[in-house]
Amino acid sequence: MSLRRLTPSVARALRLLVITALAVAGPGASSARPTGQGRQAASIVITGGTVVTVDDQRRILAPGAIAIAGTDIVGVGTPEEIAARFVASETIDATGQVVMPGLVNTHTHAAMVLFRGLGNDLNLQDWLTKYIFPAEGKTVAADFVRAGTRLAALEMILGGTTTFVDMYYFEEEVAKVAREAGLRGVLGQTVIQFPVGDAKTPEEALARTRAFATAFRGDPLVTPAVAPHSMYTLSAETLQAADRLARELRIPLLIHLEETKTERDDSLKAHGLTPTAYLSKLGVLGPHVLGAHGVWLGPDDIATAARAGMGISHNPESNMKLASGTAPVAAYVAAGVPLGLGTDGAASNNDLDMFEAMRQAAFLQKVVRNDPTAAPASLVLEMATRRGAAAIGMADRIGQLTPGRRADVIIVDTRAPHLQPMFDPVAQVVYAAKGSDVRTTIVNGRVLMHDRVVRTLPSGEVLAEAAKMAERVKAALPR
Ligand SMILES: [Zn+2]
Numbered sequence: 001m002s003l004r005r006l007t008p009s010v011a012r013a014l015r016l017l018v019i020t021a022l023a024v025a026g027p028g029a030s031s032a033r034p035t036g037q038g039r040q041a042a043s044i045v046i047t048g049g050t051v052v053t054v055d056d057q058r059r060i061l062a063p064g065a066i067a068i069a070g071t072d073i074v075g076v077g078t079p080e081e082i083a084a085r086f087v088a089s090e091t092i093d094a095t096g097q098v099v100m101p102g103l104v105n106t107h108t109h110a111a112m113v114l115f116r117g118l119g120n121d122l123n124l125q126d127w128l129t130k131y132i133f134p135a136e137g138k139t140v141a142a143d144f145v146r147a148g149t150r151l152a153a154l155e156m157i158l159g160g161t162t163t164f165v166d167m168y169y170f171e172e173e174v175a176k177v178a179r180e181a182g183l184r185g186v187l188g189q190t191v192i193q194f195p196v197g198d199a200k201t202p203e204e205a206l207a208r209t210r211a212f213a214t215a216f217r218g219d220p221l222v223t224p225a226v227a228p229h230s231m232y233t234l235s236a237e238t239l240q241a242a243d244r245l246a247r248e249l250r251i252p253l254l255i256h257l258e259e260t261k262t263e264r265d266d267s268l269k270a271h272g273l274t275p276t277a278y279l280s281k282l283g284v285l286g287p288h289v290l291g292a293h294g295v296w297l298g299p300d301d302i303a304t305a306a307r308a309g310m311g312i313s314h315n316p317e318s319n320m321k322l323a324s325g326t327a328p329v330a331a332y333v334a335a336g337v338p339l340g341l342g343t344d345g346a347a348s349n350n351d352l353d354m355f356e357a358m359r360q361a362a363f364l365q366k367v368v369r370n371d372p373t374a375a376p377a378s379l380v381l382e383m384a385t386r387r388g389a390a391a392i393g394m395a396d397r398i399g400q401l402t403p404g405r406r407a408d409v410i411i412v413d414t415r416a417p418h419l420q421p422m423f424d425p426v427a428q429v430v431y432a433a434k435g436s437d438v439r440t441t442i443v444n445g446r447v448l449m450h451d452r453v454v455r456t457l458p459s460g461e462v463l464a465e466a467a468k469m470a471e472r473v474k475a476a477l478p479r
Pocket of ligand 1: 108344345
C-alpha cells in the first residue's frame with residue numbers, strides 16, 4: 001500500500017481539478033442523469049484523504065476519493081479517477097485526513113447515558129440489582145428514553161458511530177430518535193420476566209415488539225428487533241416465544257449471552273447445560289441471533305454458535321469495568337463466528353466511543369494472552385466495521401467503502417499532534433485516534449455532522465433535556 005501523503009502542490013492541483021469539474025458541470029449537476037463528457041452526477045465527493053476502504057482487498061488509497069449518490073457509495077478510486085467519472089454537488093476536501101467506513105456499535109443501551117457514572121466499581125450482579133434495575137424502575141418512561149437516546153445519538157454522531165445496536169425499553173422512542181438523528185439502528189425491544197416501565201409482563205413486551213416491528217417495517221434506517229434480556233432473566237417459554245416472534249417477523253433477536261461466570265455456573269447448576277447449550281436446546285439460536293458479550297463460551301459453545309451462524313458482540317470496556325472476564329476473540333475468529341465490537345451502555349463503560357473500544361479490544365487480548373500479536377489493529381478495525389456488519393446481518397449493506405454499499409462514511413482529522421506523523425493509517429485509527437477526532441459523519445448519504453457541528457439534532461436542547469432527566473435519576477437513588 002502507498003503511504004504517500006499529499007504534498008501541498010498536489011492538494012492545490014486537486015482542489016483546482018474539483019473547482020474546474022464544478023465549473024464544467026455548471027448548475028443542475030446534482031441530477032441523476034449522466035452529465036457532460038459522460039460524467040455521472042454525485043451528491044458528495046470526498047477527495048484527497050487517505051481512504052481506508054476495509055473492502056475485500058483491504059485497499060488503502062493514499063490519496064483516494066469516494067463518490068456518493070443519494071444513499072449509496074458509487075465510486076472509490078484515486079482523486080483523478082473520481083474527478084474524471086463524477087461531477088459533485090458537494091465536495092469535501094479530506095486532505096490530511098482518513099476516510100473510512102462508519103463504525104458499527106453492536107451492543108449498547110443508548111438511553112443509559114442518563115445513568116453515566118452511577119454505581120461505579122461494582123460487579124455486574126450488584127450493579128444491576130442495587131443500582132440499575134431500581135433506578136430504571138423509578139425513571140424509565142417514554143420521555144426519559146427519548147431524552148437519553150438523543151444525548152447518546154449526539155455522542156455517537158460526534159464519535160463516528162453510524163450504526164448502533166440497541167436493547168432497551170420504549171424502543172419505538174429510540175427508533176424515532178434514530179430517524180431524527182439520521183443514525184442507522186438495529187433496535188431491540190426488551191423482553192424481561194419482571195414488570196418494567198413499558199410492560200407489566202413478558203407477553204405485553206412481546207406484543208409491544210410486534211407493534212414496533214410492524215410500525216417500522218421497511219424503514220431505511222431502523223431495523224426493529226426483539227431483545228429477550230438474557231437466559232437468566234427469562235423463562236424457557238418466554239425465550240421460545242421471543243424466538244418464534246423473531247422468526248415469524250423475520251427480525252433479529254438480541255440477547256445478553258454468557259457475560260459472567262455466574263451466569264454460566266448458575267445455568268450449569270439449574271439446567272446441566274451452559275447458557276449457549278441451553279439456548280441451543282430451546283431452539284433459539286440461528287443466523288438471526290446476536291449474542292452480547294460472549295465472554296465465557298467454551299470451545300463446544302463456540303462451535304455451537306458457529307454452526308448456528310449467529311453473531312457475537314464483544315464489549316471489552318464493559319467486561320473490564322465489571323470484571324466480567326475476557327472474551328475468546330481469537331477462538332471466535334478461528335471458528336468463523338461474525339464478531340462485532342460494542343461499547344455496552346454508558347453506565348458500564350462509561351462512554352460510547354468506539355475508537356476507545358477498538359483500542360481496548362486490542363490491548364486487552366494482548367495482555368491477557370501474553371501475546372502482542374493477539375487482536376491486531378487490522379482485525380479490531382474490521383470488528384468495528386465489516387465484521388460488526390456481518391454480525392447483524394448487514395454485510396451486504398454497510399461496513400466497508402465499496403460501490404453499491406450504503407454511504408455510511410466518516411472522516412477522521414489526523415492533522416492533530418497526537419496523530420502525527422502517520423505511517424500506518426490503520427494503526428493510527430485504532431491506537432491513537434479518539435472519537436473527538438472525527439470531523440465528518442455521513443449515514444445513508446446524509447451529512448449528520450461536519451466540522452464537529454451536528455446538523456440533525458439541536459445540541460443545546462438535547463443537553464438541557466438530559467440535565468432535567470438527571471434530576472429524575474437523582475431523586476430515584478437510594479438514600
Ligand atoms: Zn448490555
